Amino acid sequence: MSQQNLLEIRNLHASIEEDGTEILRGIDLVIRPGEVHAVMGPNGSGKSTLAHVLSGRPGYAVTAGTVSFLGKDLLAMKPEERAREGVFLAFQYPVEIPGVSNTYFLRTAVNAVRRHRGQPELDAMDFLELLDAKAKLVEMEEALLNRSVNEGFSGGEKKRNEVLQMALLDPRLAILDETDSGLDIDALRIAAGGVNALRDGKRGMLVITHYQRLLNYIVPDFVHVLSDGRIVKSGGKGLALELEAKGYGWIETDAAAAAR
């Protein structure tokens, strides 16, 4: 039995490095292989900070707590080491990188991860074959693969490019930071379709979203509500619907009452 936990967050506290403002105030969360967890919450509750801290983005200071990923100390790793170990963050705002071709970037990333895993690097031809297969998953046009990374991409194209990267890098844990933001319903359906295709019973996912809408497409096993840097309520997928109907107000009131 005792399948190893994929991700184990214990009492995680984190502040903004620059001014010391505490954003995460004691997060506890365990994700086992194959599970899809949604983290919901109002603006400013710390959702994106959680994603950033887990991916190692500079600018945050972890002041207490631990995060272990497959038994290893995730917080001790550089961002690139986390990526190679199998943590993937789909950005809320993917970055445009003029002058770097998308295909070149994707191959460089894939080979960085393959090297780490002791797999042989892919040459240009082998990679294009792999890319071709994965691009179909998110209905990515070839033209976008030849352009500079995300440069001039629409919101939907950028998010599809994120899911494409996820498919190529084959992570153990995928963190989706507000993947639905700025997407119309068609773009959302395509992006979510790509994510669902990557649910294989082993890969874990942490889906961060403000709105329940995304969870109609990526149906979670667990839903957590984040408020003021803490998980104040956890439940099944039904909790998301409840939040949709009643808003976040009642949770925050309950949490405040409990704290008192």
Added chain:
Amino acid sequence: MTASARAASIRDGVDVLATQAGEFASGLAGPPWLTKLRRDGAASFVKAGFPSLHDEDWRYTNLLPLARTVFGLAPRDVTIAERTQAVELEARLGTLGLSSPGPRLVFVNGRLVRRTAHTLPPEILFENLATALRLAPERVEKALVAAPSAHPFVALNDAFLDTGALVRVGKGLAAPDPLVVVHLSTSASGTPAPLMSHLRNLVVLEENASATVVEVFLGSDELSFTNAVTQAVLGESARLTHVKVQLEGRQTFHVGSLFLSHARGARSVSHVYSFGAQAARNEIATTLSGEGSGTELYGLFAAASGQSVDCHTLIDHVAPHADSLELYKGILDGAGRGAFDGKVIVREGAVKTDARQTNRNLVLSNEALVDSKPQLEIHNNDVRCSHGSTTGRIDSDALFYLRSRGLSEGAARALLTYAFGSEVVSKVAAPDLRALLEDRLHAWLPAARTVTA
């Protein structure tokens, strides 16, 4: 290391050069105008002296180390040692992708050492300027005396005028392959002083003629001084692509000037890639005196610790309906220094001018320094002009994005630095030349990895 003589003062350094120029000229025959050009050049240089940091046009270029070193001219005959060194250096071009057996002139320390056998029609001339000065000096007189001798290094170049490349393309003709001029600086064994060379290249394109001229500067890592002047005269509707690749050794002083003049409808494209030398100054002065003429200037310069690279450009819009486009980028690492000083003048009569100037610099370390001085001087209202300058560091969001995909910080920095420079390299039309420059940019990149954020 060879001990080099130091001039007691800058004044002394100037006097030494003047004496050397006098001795040099007295050993050369030639028509009176040529003797006068050399003598006047020496006199102008003595009068002006080395520019100092107090001169507005030279405030970014510290010439003290250059002025205080005594350089010597290589003896007239190329030594066996130089020949051997030249072969080794030129072989580097082969591995850089410039191995095509096209027309090529190779100079070592200012003397022609090799030319490839090539078949060009008689109306396309590609040879040593010194040969033309001996056989038919009247054919190059007009162009040579027109060089702006008020410039101290052009005056100095006049004083030592003899060798370099002469390109002349007859009316309506197109030179089929790039004409490649390789300037090598080496320390020839046996010479007591470090060497200097004063090269003069002259490019004359007649009406409707076109050519691509590539100048490559390569050198060994010893102290040397290169002073190169290239004059390009474009006839009506002529087309010139000029590429300068400066990859000299880390102890070389390099001063290079390119003068472009345009008749009606003539168009030029200039590329400057300056990666080498201890101190390099790349100057371009382009005059759009023909109606409807145009010029595009692209430049990429990079400097690491112990290097300074300055780029100075002047675009002079004299005639109406002319256009200019300029993009210069600098990459500074370690304690490297760089400067972009670009001036666009639009004269009163130059109506309907379209001029766009951009300078962007990427600074990779805390010690690196770059100055940017874009200037627009407009003397009429009927124009479209823009200019912009930005200097920044590697974008931290882009850096994190790449790292979050598994790229090491060094690899991510190198990739972003490469991307920054490749925008300029991509403007080079010739594929093998573009490959060479991409390769040089790549070779330079490990420097980007030594930096930690």
